[in-house]
Amino acid sequence: MSADSGxxxxxxxxxxxxxxxxxxxxxxxxxxxxMWLRAEIAQISGDRFRILTDEDGRKISxxxxxxxxxxxxxxxxxxxxxxASGKPYFLWHTPFNESAKPTFGTFKGxxxxxxxxxxxxxxxxxxxxxxxxxxxxxPMCAKCGAKTExxxxxxxxxxxxxxxxxxxxxxxxxxxxxxxxxxxxxLGHQKIWPTNRFSTLAGFVEPGESFERCxxxxxxxxxxxNVISMSYLGSQPWPFPASIMIAFDALIDNPEAAKxxxxxxxEVRWFSRASMKAAVAAAQIILPPTISVAxxxxxxxxxxxxxxxxIGGEAWRN
Ligand SMILES: [Zn+2]
Numbered sequence: 001m002s003a004d005s006g007x008x009x010x011x012x013x014x015x016x017x018x019x020x021x022x023x024x025x026x027x028x029x030x031x032x033x034x035m036w037l038r039a040e041i042a043q044i045s046g047d048r049f050r051i052l053t054d055e056d057g058r059k060i061s062x063x064x065x066x067x068x069x070x071x072x073x074x075x076x077x078x079x080x081x082x083x084a085s086g087k088p089y090f091l092w093h094t095p096f097n098e099s100a101k102p103t104f105g106t107f108k109g110x111x112x113x114x115x116x117x118x119x120x121x122x123x124x125x126x127x128x129x130x131x132x133x134x135x136x137x138x139p140m141c142a143k144c145g146a147k148t149e150x151x152x153x154x155x156x157x158x159x160x161x162x163x164x165x166x167x168x169x170x171x172x173x174x175x176x177x178x179x180x181x182x183x184x185x186x187l188g189h190q191k192i193w194p195t196n197r198f199s200t201l202a203g204f205v206e207p208g209e210s211f212e213r214c215x216x217x218x219x220x221x222x223x224x225x226n227v228i229s230m231s232y233l234g235s236q237p238w239p240f241p242a243s244i245m246i247a248f249d250a251l252i253d254n255p256e257a258a259k260x261x262x263x264x265x266x267e268v269r270w271f272s273r274a275s276m277k278a279a280v281a282a283a284q285i286i287l288p289p290t291i292s293v294a295x296x297x298x299x300x301x302x303x304x305x306x307x308x309x310x311i312g313g314e315a316w317r318n
Pocket of ligand 1: 160
């Protein structure tokens with residue numbers, strides 16, 4: 001397969017975007033000020049976005065403000081990028097707690113609204129959620145303990161004392177659809193998940209580790225099987241709070257050895273397409289939500305009938 005053929009086949013909901021991040025403009029304070037005045041401004045309060053919805057809640061979109069509508073004084077503005085129309089987009093980030101919550105508007109988290117948003121909004125929400133949570137978590141300088149402030153359009157925080165710059169971090173995690181030579185797939189159940197919830201294996205990449213090595217390690221640790229080959233399938237930001245999921249499928253050569261590690265993975269099960277269809281129909285398993293990489297991989301393996309045959313399972317993977 002060519003380097004990106006798998007990438008194009010997986011439809012990863014949170015990877016969609018329509019904005020040019022225009023990173024060169026982050027250093028231009030005058031340009032940021034000028035763009036702010038004509039921008040479409042999404043708002044996040046804590047981890048909840050300002051939204052518009054119809055009465056029965058079936059249509060949801062982000063609500064965009066203009067600069068004159070921004071009332072709260074205790075917020076930060078982050079430059080997100082420029083649309084093809086030339087319109088700049090910003091995020092207005094305010095705290096969320098009972099005393100600070102906005103006095104008007106409806107606010108919901110990305111988990112609740114992700115399935116409804118268009119590509120432009122998804123890009124804004126994934127970028128904005130990851131960025132704002134990083135800002136929330138880094139009010140102090142890791143070097144000297146003094147306060148930090150948002151600079152460069154919100155893409156960096158800088159210590160007010162020693163001017164050390166702190167950059168947003170993203171934590172890579174591999175996620176892998178394990179297969180055997182019969183084209184069956186191996187799904188696992190974690191102790192902390194709802195009963196009957198089965199999904200693909202996953203784990204954080206450790207310092208000094210390649211993605212490929214991480215795939216082999218995690219699959220062996222969690223399920224006791226040996227990866228003999230793997231293919232890259234794509235990646236999706238997972239801003240809960242700061243991950244990116246790097247997706248692979250992997251062939252193993254000892255399917256009979258598959259066994260949960262008893263720590264993280266309580267149980268593993270092999271599924272053919274027929275047995276998965278039957279298990280879903282009988283409510284014996286619950287699959288991960290459609291917006292997740294895991295579900296995209298499962299559906300991709302299952303084939304065109306996945307949307308018809310594998311109904312249900314909208315509980316989020318954390
Ligand atoms: Zn400092």
